[in-house]
Amino acid sequence: MSYKPTIGLEIHAELKTASKMFCSCKNDQNETRPNVNVCPVCMGHPGTLPVINKQAVKNVIKMGLAVGGKIADFTEWDRKNYFYPDIPKGYQITQYKYPLVSGGQIDGIEITRIHLEEDTAKSTHDTGGRSLVDFNRSGLPLMELVTEPVIHNGKDAVLFAKDLQRLLRYLEAGDANMEKGQMRVEANISVSKTDTFGTKTEVKNLNSFKSVEKAIDYEIKRQIKLLDSGEKVIQETRGWDDAKGETYLQRVKESSHDYRYFPDPDLPKMMISEIPEFSADNLSKEIPELPWAKRERLMKDFDLKEVDADLFLDFSEFFVYFEQICYELGNDKKLSKIALNYLITDYLSLLKKSNTNSADIAENINKISVTNFAKLVKMISGAVVSSRGAKDTLKIMFEKGGEDSDPEVIAKENGFIQTHDEGEIEKTVAKIISENEKVVAEYKSGKESVLQFLIGQGMKATKGSANPEILMKIFKKLL
Numbered sequence: 001m002s003y004k005p006t007i008g009l010e011i012h013a014e015l016k017t018a019s020k021m022f023c024s025c026k027n028d029q030n031e032t033r034p035n036v037n038v039c040p041v042c043m044g045h046p047g048t049l050p051v052i053n054k055q056a057v058k059n060v061i062k063m064g065l066a067v068g069g070k071i072a073d074f075t076e077w078d079r080k081n082y083f084y085p086d087i088p089k090g091y092q093i094t095q096y097k098y099p100l101v102s103g104g105q106i107d108g109i110e111i112t113r114i115h116l117e118e119d120t121a122k123s124t125h126d127t128g129g130r131s132l133v134d135f136n137r138s139g140l141p142l143m144e145l146v147t148e149p150v151i152h153n154g155k156d157a158v159l160f161a162k163d164l165q166r167l168l169r170y171l172e173a174g175d176a177n178m179e180k181g182q183m184r185v186e187a188n189i190s191v192s193k194t195d196t197f198g199t200k201t202e203v204k205n206l207n208s209f210k211s212v213e214k215a216i217d218y219e220i221k222r223q224i225k226l227l228d229s230g231e232k233v234i235q236e237t238r239g240w241d242d243a244k245g246e247t248y249l250q251r252v253k254e255s256s257h258d259y260r261y262f263p264d265p266d267l268p269k270m271m272i273s274e275i276p277e278f279s280a281d282n283l284s285k286e287i288p289e290l291p292w293a294k295r296e297r298l299m300k301d302f303d304l305k306e307v308d309a310d311l312f313l314d315f316s317e318f319f320v321y322f323e324q325i326c327y328e329l330g331n332d333k334k335l336s337k338i339a340l341n342y343l344i345t346d347y348l349s350l351l352k353k354s355n356t357n358s359a360d361i362a363e364n365i366n367k368i369s370v371t372n373f374a375k376l377v378k379m380i381s382g383a384v385v386s387s388r389g390a391k392d393t394l395k396i397m398f399e400k401g402g403e404d405s406d407p408e409v410i411a412k413e414n415g416f417i418q419t420h421d422e423g424e425i426e427k428t429v430a431k432i433i434s435e436n437e438k439v440v441a442e443y444k445s446g447k448e449s450v451l452q453f454l455i456g457q458g459m460k461a462t463k464g465s466a467n468p469e470i471l472m473k474i475f476k477k478l479l
Contacts, residue, residue, distance in 0.1 A: 003191040003227070005220045006198075007157055008112075008149035010186040011164060013174045014119060014140050015059050021118045021141040022050030022093065022267075029175065029182055034134040042118075042139030044088030049266050052077075054277070056141035059173040060100045060116050061272070062283050063143065066167055066290055067111055069104030071280060077116075077267045081260045085133050086121040093118050094144075096261040100272075106167070107292070109160050110148040117142050122181075137181075143174070149188065149197065153220075154213035161185055161212060166291040166313055178207050185212050189219045191227070198223070199233040203240055203247055215240040219247050302336065308344055317362040318348070321370065328374035339377045346391055347373075350398045367401045368394075376407040384408075386468060388459050389416035415463050422474065425458075425466050429474045432457045443479055451475060 017027050023041035031037055041048045064071050078096040094117035101114035121138035125131050145164065151157050165183060168174040176183040185206040192198035203219055206212045223233050238247040272278050289297075291313050298309040298319075312319035322343055329335040347368070348361075355361045376397070380390045385407075393416050397405035411417050432454060433440055442450045451472070458471045 001193045003193055003220075003224050005152050005189065005191050006149045006200075007151040007153075007216060008188040008200075009145075009147045009151065009157060009160065010188070010202075011145045011161060011183065012119075012186075013143045013145070013164075013168055013176050013183045014137075014181075015056050015143055015174045016172060017053055017055045017059070017141055019053060020139040021053050021056055021116070023139060025139065027140055028136070029140070029180065031136050033136075034132075035136060037136045038138070042088075043135060044090070050093065050264075052267060052270075053141055056116060057100065057270075058278065058283065059141075059171070060114055060143055061278055061280075062171050062287060063145075063167065063173060064101030064104060064114055065280060065284055066171060066287055067101075067104030067106055067114075069101040069111060069114065071272060072098060072100050072102065073273050074098060074269065074271055075100050076269045077264045078261045079264050080117075082258075084120075085131065086123050086138070088121070088135065088138065092120065093264055093267070096256075106163050107156075107160050109156070110150055112146040112148050114143060114145045117144060149190075154216035157185075157187060157216055158209045158213045161209060162310075163291060170288055170291055171286075178209070181207060187212065187216050187219075189216060189223070190233070191220060191223045198227075199235050201233065201235065201247075202237050204237055204250065206240055211240055211242055214242075214245060215247060218245065222247065302340065303333075304340070308340070311344060311348075315358065315361065317365050318343070321365050324370040325374050325377070328370055329377060335374075335377055335381055338380055339373070342377070342380075342390065342394065343373075346394050347398070350395065354398075368397050368405050369402075372397060372405050372407055379407055379411065383418055383467060385411050385416050386418050386459065386465065389418060389463070389465060392416055392463075415465055418465050418467050422470060425462070425470055426474050426478070428458055428461050428466065429471065429478055432461065433475075433478060440479065 014029055019025060020027055020042055023039050025039050025042055026037045028037055041050060061071055075095065075098045077093050079091040080094045080096070081091045083090055095115035099113040099115035102112070104111040104114070119137050119140040119142040121133050121135045123131055123133050147160070151160065165176040168176040168183070174182060178184070186202055186204045187206065188200045188202050190198035190200040201219060201223070203215045206215055219238070226233055234252070236252050237250045239250045240247055276282065295306070295309045295313055298304050298312055299306060304312075312322065322340065325339045325343075326336045329339065351361045351364060355364055376390060376393060379385050380387070385393060389411065392414065393407050393411050396410045396414065397407055400410070436454065436457065439450050439453060443454070454475055455468060455471050458466055458475070459468065
Protein backbone atom coordinates (compact mmCIF):
# COMPACT_ATOMS: atom_id res chain seq x y z
CA MET A 1 0.00 0.00 0.00
CA SER A 2 1.43 3.39 -0.97
CA TYR A 3 1.79 6.40 1.29
CA LYS A 4 -0.71 9.26 1.18
CA PRO A 5 0.83 12.71 1.80
CA THR A 6 -1.24 15.28 3.69
CA ILE A 7 -0.35 18.97 3.73
CA GLY A 8 -1.77 21.95 5.54
CA LEU A 9 -0.51 25.48 4.94
CA GLU A 10 0.03 28.41 7.28
CA ILE A 11 0.52 31.60 5.30
CA HIS A 12 1.51 34.97 6.78
CA ALA A 13 0.98 38.17 4.79
CA GLU A 14 1.88 41.70 5.83
CA LEU A 15 -1.10 44.01 5.34
CA LYS A 16 -1.11 47.34 3.53
CA THR A 17 -1.93 50.05 6.09
CA ALA A 18 -0.58 53.51 6.87
CA SER A 19 0.61 52.54 10.37
CA LYS A 20 1.55 49.47 12.36
CA MET A 21 -0.90 47.10 14.04
CA PHE A 22 -0.94 48.58 17.53
CA CYS A 23 0.91 51.91 17.27
CA SER A 24 1.18 54.96 14.99
CA CYS A 25 4.62 54.09 13.55
CA LYS A 26 4.78 54.16 9.75
CA ASN A 27 4.12 50.87 7.95
CA ASP A 28 6.76 51.22 5.25
CA GLN A 29 7.66 47.75 3.99
CA ASN A 30 10.27 49.21 1.60
CA GLU A 31 12.29 51.04 4.26
CA THR A 32 15.94 49.97 4.09
CA ARG A 33 17.37 51.98 7.01
CA PRO A 34 17.21 49.87 10.21
CA ASN A 35 15.24 50.92 13.29
CA VAL A 36 13.77 54.20 12.00
CA ASN A 37 10.05 53.31 12.17
CA VAL A 38 9.98 52.47 15.86
CA CYS A 39 8.42 53.80 19.08
CA PRO A 40 8.05 52.71 22.73
CA VAL A 41 4.91 50.66 21.87
CA CYS A 42 6.41 48.45 19.13
CA MET A 43 9.72 48.27 21.04
CA GLY A 44 7.87 46.79 24.04
CA HIS A 45 8.77 49.45 26.60
CA PRO A 46 7.08 49.00 30.02
CA GLY A 47 3.89 50.99 30.59
CA THR A 48 2.95 51.39 26.90
CA LEU A 49 -0.53 50.51 25.65
CA PRO A 50 -1.46 49.11 22.21
CA VAL A 51 -4.30 50.52 20.08
CA ILE A 52 -6.00 48.40 17.37
CA ASN A 53 -5.49 49.39 13.71
CA LYS A 54 -8.98 49.70 12.19
CA GLN A 55 -7.84 49.32 8.56
CA ALA A 56 -6.04 46.06 9.32
CA VAL A 57 -9.25 44.61 10.78
CA LYS A 58 -11.20 45.77 7.70
CA ASN A 59 -8.66 44.15 5.37
CA VAL A 60 -9.01 40.77 7.08
CA ILE A 61 -12.81 40.91 7.13
CA LYS A 62 -12.80 41.68 3.39
CA MET A 63 -10.51 38.68 2.85
CA GLY A 64 -13.00 36.57 4.81
CA LEU A 65 -15.95 37.77 2.74
CA ALA A 66 -14.03 37.13 -0.52
CA VAL A 67 -13.31 33.47 0.38
CA GLY A 68 -16.84 32.83 1.70
CA GLY A 69 -15.76 32.53 5.35
CA LYS A 70 -17.80 33.21 8.48
CA ILE A 71 -17.04 36.60 10.04
CA ALA A 72 -16.84 36.43 13.82
CA ASP A 73 -19.21 38.55 15.86
CA PHE A 74 -17.09 38.33 19.02
CA THR A 75 -13.31 38.49 18.75
CA GLU A 76 -10.39 39.21 21.06
CA TRP A 77 -6.58 39.34 21.09
CA ASP A 78 -4.29 36.96 22.93
CA ARG A 79 -0.69 36.91 24.08
CA LYS A 80 1.51 34.16 22.64
CA ASN A 81 4.40 33.86 25.06
CA TYR A 82 7.88 32.92 23.95
CA PHE A 83 11.33 34.44 24.27
CA TYR A 84 13.32 35.37 21.20
CA PRO A 85 15.32 38.50 20.28
CA ASP A 86 12.82 39.48 17.54
CA ILE A 87 9.88 39.93 19.97
CA PRO A 88 10.80 42.72 22.39
CA LYS A 89 7.82 42.24 24.74
CA GLY A 90 8.52 38.54 25.37
CA TYR A 91 5.14 37.78 23.78
CA GLN A 92 3.39 38.31 20.44
CA ILE A 93 -0.10 39.78 20.24
CA THR A 94 -2.20 37.42 18.11
CA GLN A 95 -5.65 35.80 17.97
CA TYR A 96 -6.01 32.27 19.31
CA LYS A 97 -9.48 31.13 20.38
CA TYR A 98 -11.57 33.75 18.55
CA PRO A 99 -10.20 34.49 15.05
CA LEU A 100 -11.81 37.15 12.86
CA VAL A 101 -12.67 34.63 10.11
CA SER A 102 -13.55 30.93 10.22
CA GLY A 103 -13.98 28.67 7.19
CA GLY A 104 -14.09 29.58 3.50
CA GLN A 105 -12.17 28.16 0.55
CA ILE A 106 -9.89 29.00 -2.37
CA ASP A 107 -9.56 26.63 -5.34
CA GLY A 108 -11.67 24.06 -3.47
CA ILE A 109 -9.13 23.97 -0.62
CA GLU A 110 -10.85 24.59 2.70
CA ILE A 111 -9.63 27.31 5.03
CA THR A 112 -9.66 26.73 8.79
CA ARG A 113 -9.24 30.32 9.94
CA ILE A 114 -7.87 33.78 9.12
CA HIS A 115 -6.69 35.94 11.98
CA LEU A 116 -4.69 39.06 12.76
CA GLU A 117 -1.47 39.44 14.70
CA GLU A 118 1.63 41.61 14.88
CA ASP A 119 4.77 40.77 12.94
CA THR A 120 8.11 40.13 14.62
CA ALA A 121 11.32 42.11 14.10
CA LYS A 122 13.82 40.99 11.46
CA SER A 123 17.02 39.23 12.50
CA THR A 124 20.14 39.09 10.35
CA HIS A 125 23.42 37.32 11.03
CA ASP A 126 26.68 38.78 9.74
CA THR A 127 29.95 37.04 8.91
CA GLY A 128 31.49 38.19 12.18
CA GLY A 129 29.11 36.00 14.17
CA ARG A 130 26.92 38.90 15.31
CA SER A 131 23.10 38.81 15.22
CA LEU A 132 21.48 42.14 14.36
CA VAL A 133 17.82 43.02 14.91
CA ASP A 134 15.84 45.55 12.85
CA PHE A 135 12.59 46.56 14.58
CA ASN A 136 11.06 48.37 11.57
CA ARG A 137 9.01 45.23 10.87
CA SER A 138 8.13 44.64 14.53
CA GLY A 139 4.43 45.32 15.04
CA LEU A 140 3.40 45.42 11.37
CA PRO A 141 -0.14 44.09 10.85
CA LEU A 142 0.16 40.45 9.84
CA MET A 143 -2.62 38.26 8.51
CA GLU A 144 -2.29 34.53 9.14
CA LEU A 145 -4.33 32.08 7.08
CA VAL A 146 -4.47 28.39 8.03
CA THR A 147 -5.82 25.74 5.66
CA GLU A 148 -7.34 22.39 6.49
CA PRO A 149 -4.96 19.45 5.91
CA VAL A 150 -6.50 18.64 2.52
CA ILE A 151 -3.58 19.26 0.11
CA HIS A 152 -1.65 16.26 -1.20
CA ASN A 153 1.26 17.63 -3.26
CA GLY A 154 3.51 20.63 -3.73
CA LYS A 155 1.91 21.73 -7.01
CA ASP A 156 -1.58 22.18 -5.49
CA ALA A 157 -0.05 24.03 -2.53
CA VAL A 158 1.55 26.51 -4.94
CA LEU A 159 -1.69 27.02 -6.90
CA PHE A 160 -3.47 27.88 -3.63
CA ALA A 161 -0.70 30.25 -2.51
CA LYS A 162 -0.67 32.02 -5.90
CA ASP A 163 -4.43 32.65 -5.82
CA LEU A 164 -4.16 33.90 -2.23
CA GLN A 165 -1.43 36.32 -3.35
CA ARG A 166 -3.66 37.53 -6.20
CA LEU A 167 -6.59 38.02 -3.82
CA LEU A 168 -4.50 40.12 -1.42
CA ARG A 169 -3.46 42.33 -4.34
CA TYR A 170 -6.96 42.58 -5.87
CA LEU A 171 -8.41 43.68 -2.52
CA GLU A 172 -5.40 46.01 -2.02
CA ALA A 173 -5.00 44.34 1.36
CA GLY A 174 -1.30 43.64 0.81
CA ASP A 175 1.45 43.56 -1.83
CA ALA A 176 2.36 39.96 -0.86
CA ASN A 177 5.81 40.17 -2.46
CA MET A 178 7.50 36.92 -1.38
CA GLU A 179 11.00 38.14 -2.29
CA LYS A 180 10.60 41.00 0.20
CA GLY A 181 9.20 38.71 2.90
CA GLN A 182 5.74 40.28 2.67
CA MET A 183 4.19 36.81 2.27
CA ARG A 184 5.70 33.74 3.94
CA VAL A 185 4.51 30.16 3.57
CA GLU A 186 4.87 27.38 6.12
CA ALA A 187 3.85 23.80 5.31
CA ASN A 188 2.77 21.08 7.75
CA ILE A 189 3.53 17.75 6.08
CA SER A 190 2.81 14.15 7.03
CA VAL A 191 2.56 10.80 5.25
CA SER A 192 0.53 7.73 6.14
CA LYS A 193 -0.69 4.47 4.61
CA THR A 194 -4.03 4.78 6.42
CA ASP A 195 -6.66 7.48 6.88
CA THR A 196 -5.03 8.40 10.20
CA PHE A 197 -2.57 11.27 9.78
CA GLY A 198 1.10 10.52 10.26
CA THR A 199 3.48 12.56 12.44
CA LYS A 200 3.82 15.98 10.87
CA THR A 201 6.81 18.23 10.38
CA GLU A 202 6.58 21.96 9.75
CA VAL A 203 8.80 23.55 7.09
CA LYS A 204 9.03 27.28 7.82
CA ASN A 205 9.59 30.55 5.97
CA LEU A 206 9.41 29.39 2.37
CA ASN A 207 9.97 32.62 0.44
CA SER A 208 9.18 31.66 -3.17
CA PHE A 209 6.60 29.51 -4.94
CA LYS A 210 9.42 27.38 -6.32
CA SER A 211 10.70 26.73 -2.79
CA VAL A 212 7.20 25.82 -1.58
CA GLU A 213 6.80 23.07 -4.19
CA LYS A 214 10.37 21.74 -3.90
CA ALA A 215 10.37 21.72 -0.08
CA ILE A 216 7.04 19.89 0.17
CA ASP A 217 7.99 17.27 -2.41
CA TYR A 218 11.41 16.76 -0.76
CA GLU A 219 9.90 16.40 2.73
CA ILE A 220 7.34 13.84 1.50
CA LYS A 221 10.18 11.71 0.06
CA ARG A 222 12.28 12.15 3.21
CA GLN A 223 9.48 10.96 5.50
CA ILE A 224 8.66 7.96 3.27
CA LYS A 225 12.33 6.95 3.24
CA LEU A 226 12.48 7.12 7.06
CA LEU A 227 9.36 4.99 7.49
CA ASP A 228 10.45 2.43 4.88
CA SER A 229 13.74 1.97 6.74
CA GLY A 230 11.93 1.30 10.03
CA GLU A 231 12.62 4.71 11.59
CA LYS A 232 10.09 7.18 13.00
CA VAL A 233 9.20 10.70 11.82
CA ILE A 234 9.73 13.18 14.67
CA GLN A 235 7.43 16.19 15.11
CA GLU A 236 9.81 19.07 14.52
CA THR A 237 10.30 22.40 12.79
CA ARG A 238 12.53 22.29 9.71
CA GLY A 239 14.05 24.92 7.44
CA TRP A 240 14.62 24.79 3.69
CA ASP A 241 18.10 25.01 2.17
CA ASP A 242 17.49 26.19 -1.39
CA ALA A 243 21.11 25.65 -2.47
CA LYS A 244 21.18 22.03 -1.29
CA GLY A 245 17.56 21.35 -2.20
CA GLU A 246 16.76 19.79 1.17
CA THR A 247 15.12 20.49 4.53
CA TYR A 248 17.10 20.62 7.79
CA LEU A 249 16.26 20.45 11.50
CA GLN A 250 15.68 23.77 13.27
CA ARG A 251 14.05 22.75 16.56
CA VAL A 252 11.70 20.21 18.11
CA LYS A 253 8.16 21.42 17.47
CA GLU A 254 6.31 23.18 20.29
CA SER A 255 2.64 22.50 21.04
CA SER A 256 0.08 25.26 21.61
CA HIS A 257 0.20 24.85 25.42
CA ASP A 258 3.93 25.69 25.30
CA TYR A 259 2.99 29.27 24.33
CA ARG A 260 0.72 29.79 27.38
CA TYR A 261 -1.92 31.75 25.45
CA PHE A 262 -4.17 34.09 27.42
CA PRO A 263 -6.35 37.10 26.46
CA ASP A 264 -4.43 40.37 26.23
CA PRO A 265 -5.69 42.55 29.11
CA ASP A 266 -4.64 45.80 27.36
CA LEU A 267 -6.90 45.36 24.31
CA PRO A 268 -10.71 45.56 24.29
CA LYS A 269 -12.97 42.68 23.27
CA MET A 270 -14.77 43.46 20.00
CA MET A 271 -18.34 42.85 18.85
CA ILE A 272 -18.02 43.19 15.06
CA SER A 273 -21.78 43.66 14.54
CA GLU A 274 -21.72 46.78 16.71
CA ILE A 275 -19.20 48.54 14.42
CA PRO A 276 -20.97 49.83 11.23
CA GLU A 277 -17.70 50.15 9.26
CA PHE A 278 -17.15 46.40 9.64
CA SER A 279 -20.58 45.32 8.41
CA ALA A 280 -20.60 42.78 5.57
CA ASP A 281 -22.98 44.96 3.54
CA ASN A 282 -20.62 47.94 3.62
CA LEU A 283 -17.40 46.01 3.01
CA SER A 284 -18.88 43.84 0.22
CA LYS A 285 -19.26 47.02 -1.86
CA GLU A 286 -15.48 47.49 -1.72
CA ILE A 287 -14.72 44.01 -3.08
CA PRO A 288 -13.91 44.01 -6.83
CA GLU A 289 -14.23 41.11 -9.29
CA LEU A 290 -12.31 38.26 -7.65
CA PRO A 291 -9.30 36.68 -9.41
CA TRP A 292 -10.91 33.27 -10.01
CA ALA A 293 -14.09 34.88 -11.39
CA LYS A 294 -11.99 37.06 -13.68
CA ARG A 295 -9.97 34.02 -14.84
CA GLU A 296 -13.19 32.24 -15.82
CA ARG A 297 -14.47 35.31 -17.67
CA LEU A 298 -11.22 35.81 -19.57
CA MET A 299 -11.09 32.18 -20.65
CA LYS A 300 -14.70 32.37 -21.84
CA ASP A 301 -14.75 35.83 -23.45
CA PHE A 302 -11.32 35.67 -25.13
CA ASP A 303 -10.94 31.91 -25.58
CA LEU A 304 -7.79 31.99 -23.44
CA LYS A 305 -5.85 29.08 -22.00
CA GLU A 306 -5.68 29.10 -18.20
CA VAL A 307 -1.95 29.96 -18.25
CA ASP A 308 -2.63 33.04 -20.44
CA ALA A 309 -5.58 34.10 -18.27
CA ASP A 310 -3.34 33.88 -15.19
CA LEU A 311 -0.78 36.09 -16.92
CA PHE A 312 -3.43 38.78 -17.27
CA LEU A 313 -4.49 38.27 -13.64
CA ASP A 314 -0.94 38.97 -12.49
CA PHE A 315 -0.40 41.89 -14.91
CA SER A 316 -3.67 43.82 -14.69
CA GLU A 317 -2.16 46.75 -16.65
CA PHE A 318 -1.30 44.28 -19.43
CA PHE A 319 -4.95 43.21 -19.60
CA VAL A 320 -6.15 46.84 -19.75
CA TYR A 321 -3.71 47.39 -22.64
CA PHE A 322 -5.06 44.27 -24.40
CA GLU A 323 -8.68 45.41 -23.92
CA GLN A 324 -7.86 48.81 -25.44
CA ILE A 325 -6.26 47.11 -28.48
CA CYS A 326 -9.37 44.90 -28.89
CA TYR A 327 -11.56 48.02 -28.81
CA GLU A 328 -9.30 49.65 -31.44
CA LEU A 329 -9.76 46.51 -33.58
CA GLY A 330 -13.53 46.74 -33.32
CA ASN A 331 -13.60 43.74 -30.92
CA ASP A 332 -13.05 41.47 -33.93
CA LYS A 333 -12.34 37.98 -32.50
CA LYS A 334 -9.90 36.96 -35.25
CA LEU A 335 -7.86 40.17 -34.91
CA SER A 336 -8.00 40.02 -31.11
CA LYS A 337 -6.55 36.50 -31.22
CA ILE A 338 -3.62 37.73 -33.36
CA ALA A 339 -3.08 40.64 -30.93
CA LEU A 340 -3.09 38.24 -27.98
CA ASN A 341 -0.45 35.96 -29.53
CA TYR A 342 1.97 38.81 -30.24
CA LEU A 343 1.31 40.42 -26.85
CA ILE A 344 1.99 37.44 -24.60
CA THR A 345 4.94 36.08 -26.58
CA ASP A 346 6.83 38.85 -28.36
CA TYR A 347 5.79 42.09 -26.64
CA LEU A 348 5.95 40.74 -23.08
CA SER A 349 9.39 39.28 -23.85
CA LEU A 350 10.61 42.70 -25.03
CA LEU A 351 9.20 44.35 -21.90
CA LYS A 352 10.82 41.81 -19.58
CA LYS A 353 14.23 42.17 -21.23
CA SER A 354 14.30 45.92 -20.71
CA ASN A 355 12.61 46.11 -17.28
CA THR A 356 13.71 44.52 -14.04
CA ASN A 357 10.34 44.00 -12.30
CA SER A 358 6.58 43.95 -12.82
CA ALA A 359 6.18 47.57 -11.66
CA ASP A 360 8.58 48.75 -14.40
CA ILE A 361 6.78 46.59 -16.97
CA ALA A 362 3.45 48.14 -15.98
CA GLU A 363 4.93 51.65 -16.24
CA ASN A 364 6.37 51.06 -19.74
CA ILE A 365 3.54 49.02 -21.23
CA ASN A 366 2.35 51.93 -23.38
CA LYS A 367 5.75 52.41 -25.01
CA ILE A 368 4.05 51.20 -28.19
CA SER A 369 0.76 53.03 -28.47
CA VAL A 370 -2.49 51.05 -28.62
CA THR A 371 -3.17 52.56 -32.07
CA ASN A 372 0.15 51.45 -33.52
CA PHE A 373 -0.10 47.96 -32.02
CA ALA A 374 -3.58 47.57 -33.53
CA LYS A 375 -2.22 48.84 -36.86
CA LEU A 376 0.47 46.13 -36.83
CA VAL A 377 -2.18 43.48 -36.10
CA LYS A 378 -4.17 44.60 -39.15
CA MET A 379 -1.00 44.41 -41.27
CA ILE A 380 -0.40 40.83 -40.09
CA SER A 381 -4.02 39.85 -40.76
CA GLY A 382 -3.90 41.38 -44.24
CA ALA A 383 -0.61 39.56 -45.06
CA VAL A 384 1.11 42.95 -45.49
CA VAL A 385 3.90 41.55 -43.28
CA SER A 386 4.79 37.93 -42.57
CA SER A 387 5.09 36.52 -39.06
CA ARG A 388 8.87 37.00 -39.20
CA GLY A 389 8.50 40.53 -40.56
CA ALA A 390 5.92 41.35 -37.86
CA LYS A 391 8.28 40.25 -35.08
CA ASP A 392 11.13 42.34 -36.50
CA THR A 393 8.81 45.33 -36.97
CA LEU A 394 7.54 45.01 -33.39
CA LYS A 395 11.10 44.96 -32.04
CA ILE A 396 11.98 48.22 -33.87
CA MET A 397 8.65 49.76 -32.78
CA PHE A 398 9.59 49.00 -29.17
CA GLU A 399 13.11 50.40 -29.54
CA LYS A 400 11.84 53.65 -31.10
CA GLY A 401 8.70 54.05 -28.98
CA GLY A 402 6.22 56.92 -29.05
CA GLU A 403 5.34 58.66 -32.32
CA ASP A 404 8.23 57.01 -34.18
CA SER A 405 6.75 53.53 -33.81
CA ASP A 406 4.41 53.56 -36.82
CA PRO A 407 4.56 49.93 -38.06
CA GLU A 408 3.83 50.80 -41.70
CA VAL A 409 6.73 53.28 -41.89
CA ILE A 410 9.11 50.89 -40.10
CA ALA A 411 8.13 47.91 -42.29
CA LYS A 412 8.66 49.93 -45.48
CA GLU A 413 11.99 51.40 -44.36
CA ASN A 414 13.38 47.97 -43.43
CA GLY A 415 12.04 45.95 -46.35
CA PHE A 416 9.58 43.94 -44.22
CA ILE A 417 6.56 44.55 -46.46
CA GLN A 418 5.53 41.14 -47.75
CA THR A 419 5.94 40.67 -51.49
CA HIS A 420 3.45 38.70 -53.56
CA ASP A 421 5.46 39.17 -56.77
CA GLU A 422 5.90 35.55 -57.89
CA GLY A 423 8.51 36.52 -60.48
CA GLU A 424 10.80 38.07 -57.88
CA ILE A 425 10.23 35.24 -55.42
CA GLU A 426 11.00 32.64 -58.12
CA LYS A 427 14.46 34.20 -58.69
CA THR A 428 15.23 33.84 -54.97
CA VAL A 429 13.95 30.26 -54.87
CA ALA A 430 16.05 29.25 -57.89
CA LYS A 431 19.18 30.66 -56.21
CA ILE A 432 18.47 28.78 -52.96
CA ILE A 433 17.92 25.50 -54.85
CA SER A 434 21.26 25.89 -56.65
CA GLU A 435 23.06 26.56 -53.35
CA ASN A 436 21.57 23.59 -51.46
CA GLU A 437 22.11 20.56 -53.70
CA LYS A 438 22.32 18.07 -50.81
CA VAL A 439 19.00 19.22 -49.28
CA VAL A 440 17.37 19.20 -52.71
CA ALA A 441 18.55 15.61 -53.24
CA GLU A 442 17.04 14.60 -49.88
CA TYR A 443 13.71 16.17 -50.84
CA LYS A 444 13.68 14.39 -54.20
CA SER A 445 14.43 11.07 -52.50
CA GLY A 446 11.20 11.44 -50.50
CA LYS A 447 12.23 13.40 -47.38
CA GLU A 448 9.57 16.10 -47.63
CA SER A 449 10.31 17.55 -44.17
CA VAL A 450 13.44 19.32 -45.53
CA LEU A 451 11.12 21.62 -47.50
CA GLN A 452 10.64 23.64 -44.30
CA PHE A 453 14.40 24.28 -44.18
CA LEU A 454 14.35 25.60 -47.75
CA ILE A 455 11.34 27.82 -47.01
CA GLY A 456 13.22 29.13 -43.97
CA GLN A 457 16.17 30.00 -46.23
CA GLY A 458 13.75 31.82 -48.52
CA MET A 459 12.34 33.86 -45.63
CA LYS A 460 15.87 34.66 -44.50
CA ALA A 461 16.96 35.73 -47.98
CA THR A 462 13.94 38.03 -48.34
CA LYS A 463 14.18 39.36 -44.74
CA GLY A 464 10.76 37.87 -44.07
CA SER A 465 9.12 39.82 -46.88
CA ALA A 466 8.19 36.81 -49.04
CA ASN A 467 4.75 35.29 -48.55
CA PRO A 468 5.42 31.80 -47.08
CA GLU A 469 2.56 30.20 -49.00
CA ILE A 470 3.86 31.55 -52.31
CA LEU A 471 7.37 30.40 -51.34
CA MET A 472 6.12 26.87 -50.74
CA LYS A 473 4.18 26.81 -54.00
CA ILE A 474 7.22 27.94 -56.05
CA PHE A 475 9.64 25.56 -54.28
CA LYS A 476 7.31 22.65 -55.07
CA LYS A 477 6.94 23.83 -58.66
CA LEU A 478 10.72 24.16 -59.30
CA LEU A 479 11.57 20.94 -57.46
